[in-house]
Amino acid sequence: MRATEFSPSIPSRPVYGGLHPHGALPSLMLAEGAGGEALADLAQADPSVMRHAHLFYVPAGAATGPDLAVRLRALGPASYVEGPSYAALRPRFARALADAHMGTRLYLAGSEGLIGQAMAEALAAGLPLEAIDAEHRGGFARRVQCVHCKGITENVATDPFTCSHCGLNLFVRDHYSRRIGAFQGVCVDAETPGIVPEPQEIKP
Amino acid sequence: MTIRFNDETFRDDYSFRNSATAIRRFPFPFDKDDYMYSVNMEPHGTGGRAGSVFEKRFDVDEHYVAEMRDRAITLAGDPLRCQSLPHMELAGWDLLELIMQCKAEDYPDLFQLHRDGDRWHWINRPLGIEQRFTFLDPTTLPCGPMEYITRQAQGDFAVLDQRENNLWMDAGMVTSQADWSLDFDIGMNFFEWHAPVPKAAEMGIFQRALKFLLAIPQGAPSRRLNWTMTVNPRLDTSPENYHLWGPEKRTITPENVGAKQYLRVELQSFWRLPRSNALAFPIRCYLIALEDLVTVPKWARRLHRVIRDLPDELAEYKGFAVNRPIIIDYLAQFDDGKPTSPGIFPDD
Numbered sequence: 001m002r003a004t005e006f007s008p009s010i011p012s013r014p015v016y017g018g019l020h021p022h023g024a025l026p027s028l029m030l031a032e033g034a035g036g037e038a039l040a041d042l043a044q045a046d047p048s049v050m051r052h053a054h055l056f057y058v059p060a061g062a063a064t065g066p067d068l069a070v071r072l073r074a075l076g077p078a079s080y081v082e083g084p085s086y087a088a089l090r091p092r093f094a095r096a097l098a099d100a101h102m103g104t105r106l107y108l109a110g111s112e113g114l115i116g117q118a119m120a121e122a123l124a125a126g127l128p129l130e131a132i133d134a135e136h137r138g139g140f141a142r143r144v145q146c147v148h149c150k151g152i153t154e155n156v157a158t159d160p161f162t163c164s165h166c167g168l169n170l171f172v173r174d175h176y177s178r179r180i181g182a183f184q185g186v187c188v189d190a191e192t193p194g195i196v197p198e199p200q201e202i203k204p
Numbered sequence: 205m206t207i208r209f210n211d212e213t214f215r216d217d218y219s220f221r222n223s224a225t226a227i228r229r230f231p232f233p234f235d236k237d238d239y240m241y242s243v244n245m246e247p248h249g250t251g252g253r254a255g256s257v258f259e260k261r262f263d264v265d266e267h268y269v270a271e272m273r274d275r276a277i278t279l280a281g282d283p284l285r286c287q288s289l290p291h292m293e294l295a296g297w298d299l300l301e302l303i304m305q306c307k308a309e310d311y312p313d314l315f316q317l318h319r320d321g322d323r324w325h326w327i328n329r330p331l332g333i334e335q336r337f338t339f340l341d342p343t344t345l346p347c348g349p350m351e352y353i354t355r356q357a358q359g360d361f362a363v364l365d366q367r368e369n370n371l372w373m374d375a376g377m378v379t380s381q382a383d384w385s386l387d388f389d390i391g392m393n394f395f396e397w398h399a400p401v402p403k404a405a406e407m408g409i410f411q412r413a414l415k416f417l418l419a420i421p422q423g424a425p426s427r428r429l430n431w432t433m434t435v436n437p438r439l440d441t442s443p444e445n446y447h448l449w450g451p452e453k454r455t456i457t458p459e460n461v462g463a464k465q466y467l468r469v470e471l472q473s474f475w476r477l478p479r480s481n482a483l484a485f486p487i488r489c490y491l492i493a494l495e496d497l498v499t500v501p502k503w504a505r506r507l508h509r510v511i512r513d514l515p516d517e518l519a520e521y522k523g524f525a526v527n528r529p530i531i532i533d534y535l536a537q538f539d540d541g542k543p544t545s546p547g548i549f550p551d552d
Contacts, residue, residue, distance in 0.1 A: 012392065012399035147385055147443045150284070168447055175400050179391040186443055190450030191526070 003038065004136040006204045013174040016115065016134045019107050021046030027105040028096055029077070030118050032058040032086060034137040035110030036068040042107065043075045053077040053107075056093050058114070060084050086114050093118065097125040108134040113143035113154055116181030123178065140204050144172055145182040152182055158199035160188040169196045206313065209269040209330055215277070220437035220491065226266055227496045231257045232548045233429040233469050237509040239518075241404045243413045248427035248473045250310070253549070257471060260310040261425070262303060262357060263488065269330050271358050271380070271439065278379040278440050279355075284387040285442070286351050288363070288375035295363045295375060296350030297340055298477035299484050303353045328356055350375055359471070359488030362386075364394075364417075366481055371417060373397050374482075380439035380489045382432045382468065383446070383523060402517045417483060420476050427473040429548075433524035433531070434468040437491045456527045461534045462495030465527065467507070494534060500550045504538035511535060 003018050019042045027049065031039050036057055043050050055077035059069045073080050083089030106122050108115045115134045122132060141155040151165025159172040163185065170185030177184070189196050212219045222230070252258030257265070279285055288296055304326055308317040318325040322339040333356065337344035345352045354361045354377035363375035371394045378386040389397040394414050395405075404410060420426060434441055435453045456465055468491055475484040498504035511519075512532050519525040545551055 010399040011405065012396040145388070147388060148445075148447055150387070173400070175388070177388050177392065178396075180388065184385070184388055184443075187447040187450065190447045191453050193451065 004140070004204050006136075009174045012176045014112070014116070014134075014176055014178070016136045018135045019109060019133045021049045022105050022133075024048040024051040025103060025105050026052045026101060027054070027107060028056070028093070028100065028122075029053050029107040030056040030089075030093060030110075030114070031072075031108070032110030032114040032138070033060070035108075035114070035135070036072050038109035038135040038137050039107065040068070040071055040075065047075075049107075050075050050077045054079045054081070054096050056081050056083070056089055056096075058083055058086055058089060058110070086117060090117075090121070094121055094125070097122055097127065100125075100127070104131065106132045108132065109137055111138045111141065111155075112136060113141065113181075116143050116176075116178075118181075120179060120181035140202050142172060142202060143182045144170065144185040145177070145180055146170055146185045148187060152180070153185070156183075156185075157202055159202050160196060160199055161185075171197075172202065207264065207266055207268070207330075210266045212267070212270045214270070214274045214437055214439040218436050218438070220267070220270070222492055222496055223266055227492065227499060228550065229256055229265075230492045230497070231429055231469050231471055231490055232497075232500075232503050232506075233431040234506050234510050235546065235548050237506050237544060238513055239510045240515075241407060241409050243409060243416060244428045245416060245426045246428070248425045256549070257488075257490065258427070261306040261473075262310070262486070263471070264307070264311055264314065264330075264358065268358055272331060272356060274439050275355060275377075275379045278442075282444060285379050285444075286354070286377045287386060287390050288348060288350050289365075289391065292350070292363055292365065292375035292480075292482070293342065293348065295365070295477055295480035295482035295484075296348055298480050298482065299361065299363060300349040300353040301339070302475060302477065302484060303357050307357075331356055351377060357486070359486050362485040362487065363477075364483040364485055366418065366483060369418065370394055371414065371483060379442075381442055381487070382434075382470065382489075383441055383443055385443045387444075400521075402521050403515075417474055420474050420483065422476045422478055425473055425475045427471060430470040430472055432468045432522040433527070434466045434491065435464055435527070437466055437493070439489060439491075453523070453526065456530055458530055458533065461527070461530050462498070463493055465494050465531055465534075466491045467494065467497055494531070498535070498538045501538070502544050502551050504535065505540070505542065506544050508532065508535035508539040 019038050108118050141157045144156045145152045146163040149166035153164040160169050163170050168187045169189050171188040173184045175184045257263045304317045307315040314329050316327040324339050326335045360378045364371040365374040373389050373392050376386045471488040473486050519528050
């Protein structure tokens, strides 16, 4: 699977420049599902990136199965941590960010939800944006914050959708907050309660 | 001049009213008969046209007390309308100093500021507030400095950090916004928080505006006017509460449009802050019912032409496309086709 090419959008909508090797620098790597392929490609381009890399991997939801996890481990990172979900992996990832020294690189690969959450965590920990490489792999579902109740719904595949917290019908904007790591959802039938357009599948 | 402060509301029964004086001094935003985005900056400061909203640096009008009451109601329901990222506290003190100093100098009968070194004594007569505190010591105020002073100043306030050749929306008090969310946009840079605005980016507006704003020096504030349309005199047209006020947008009829449809004008000003080098960005909101606006013949003619000829995209973005035909029909009766004079002020 190749990195996703998104259609042009507004300036707050994130674009993912892909993973590029920065040599044998101290680094954190985090991938989910098919994002593991991007890390494997990175290591193939420059095997030295793995020498000081702490690799975090979430195989869950990947059609790629356990084989990819085995392959990633075999790339020889300085450490390898696996978790069933980003939420489960997050405390260990946050600890690694807190322990990171100046000059550490971060490589993120996977869904927009994973990239968004991990990037928000990294920026809050003080990592500069320029130190982060990200590559989108996998589905196009979005992480969306309801502007009304502030609850975040993961894996939103259609527009509009129903907020999993307050139940309002939300349309999905391209407006995106890096701090929250989510797109903005706004009530679609605010002016005409009950008149909700037919949901459409979200496209890249 | 003493101001009589109105006892009025901006929600529920909407008892907000403009006096004859307030109508005459309304900041009508169109200096000609058509409208398109522009970087329409001009100097702001003391010495503005007498009686106009530009006369003083932070205009105080008959709505002051009621607007501050409305802000308190909004904040009580949603504390996230006021936020300041940790590195912005010094800018908050800068803003407090700027507003206190300007208000005390421009309205000595309403506000007083006594300073003895860093021991300050602030008196706000309209709101009945008297506060002794130590400048730069947050433990001597009931809340953070930005929140403290912006609970006593009309209009929204964004406080923008300047770094990496960009401006960052890193603090703000936002309770009377034209449908944007501080909570969502906080931490964004100039291009990111303007991302949803159609057309302006491709016109190069934001590049030019940013260049101008980055270069604003201390002691030389600037201003511009921006506008939209709002149904009912509602200050809190936030996205957070859109599901609550949205239905009101569909209540406009040919019979009530004059009374219920308001022109909403933002007087935006830009101030370099001395200690933090941040940029204070007050966004002051003025509301006027169409039936009051048309009592100034020049404004009635011009507003009709502007709304009639506005590109659809802008009417859509500003959120009044659905009511535009009724608004145009209403305004048309006040437009006799005569030429209008240049500039924004009434003719007589």
